Amino acid sequence: MKKWLIGFVLLVFFGVAFGQEADLSVVQENIERYKAIKYANHPRGFASWIQGILFILCAYHLLAFFENRNKAYLFYSLYVFCFLLYFSFSNFHLFYSGLTQPLNEYLFYPIQFFGYAAYIAFGQQVINTKKVVPEWHRFMNYGIRITLAMGVTFFLIQLMGLSTSTLTLFSILLFPTSLIAVGTYVVLAAKLKYKHVFFFVSGSFIYFILAYVALFYSLQGTAGKYTFSFTPLVFMQIGAVIESLMFALLVGYQQRKDRLARENVELALAKQAQQATELQLKALRAQMNPHFIFNSLNSINHFIIKEDAEQASDYLTKFSKLIRQTLEYSNQNTISLEAEVKHLSLYIKLEQIRMKSSFDYIQDIDPALNLSSISIPPLVLQPFVENAIWHGLNPKTSENKRLLLSIQPSESGIDIYIEDNGVGRVAASQQPKLRRSFGTQITKERMNTYQPDGLVAIEFIDLEDAKGPAGTRVIVRLKSE
Incomplete structure (x- = not known):
């Protein structure tokens, strides 16, 4: 492929070198006269306005490329930059004309081919030909x-001073090149039927039609047949601005489409995360239910073995009610704090029956609180109460065992206190016969899953008095959003 391109460049180069007319005086005279008309009658204000639009479009999309690394922005900026440089060659009144005018002699024609190369690359990006139509992409x-080879060829031609018939050669080579480029995208537009392809093809058609109008009258000018009082470049400038604006709309449309796609992906991920959270909560509840049932069945078995029919009947009645509530709550992600407290009170009564009323239960709830309006995961407080009873109060040998449930407002929300005056956590951990509680760890996981943003905090405090450990206080802090 590289050898083929080198051969093509040499063919065009030597074709121009040996194809010069013997008598060039008439042609040269017409060209000089045409240039005089072209530059003298170029509308300065209009040209500067065109330059301003192109400069803003080029700079904006170049910055957009550096921000998100989308190559479509880069190739669009390069395409507009080629326009910007090309049109500056015919405007001597810009603040940067002193920098661009020396390049006119060598880049007037090459810059157009370089621009067309950027145009094709831009089309590849916005249509995504590499993925949609890989054969067309190649x-x-x-x-x-x-196209780049043509640009290099014309640069060499102008560098060697063989520019007398350059305009004619340029028009001959440019026509099939642009025709193939536009034709390619027309075929793709008909094949793909994408809205953004319509923007691309429409802008291209408008530009190429006006560009060929400008080229036609430029050829007329070099032949001495130019009749207008203004430069034909105006047609090309109008086409370039219209095309650039349509391409900008295309980029904006593509950007909006990408943003909506990202939002849809984020929404889908959020739904998946929510589903995962719900599944995790269900799994944790599934662990909680067998845990509680196992404890209750042990209690029933204890009364049956002791042949205490009245206690067994009372316990079974309360237990069946508790199981019914548990099954009902297990299908819910949250319940009211009021329902949780009632459910917890029923559980504590069952434990009091089991322990032969060896401890007192005290509730201290601020009457100003509306517990029915506060939502928490179901059965979330029961493991802490269970620990207080079986790890704190049960090992205690002295009398006056007490369990406190207190719900009070706080500066950040609501604090729930579960306090016992038992042996304390240190002494409980040293009792070999006390089984390990799985409920507390599960509850922490449930609370973290329910409020992953740190709106729920659980704190353990070891209570002490003059004699040493005096129980444990658990604080569940529910922070307001």
């Missing part, structure tokens, strides 16, 4: 290489 890659 074909366009060849088009980019050929």
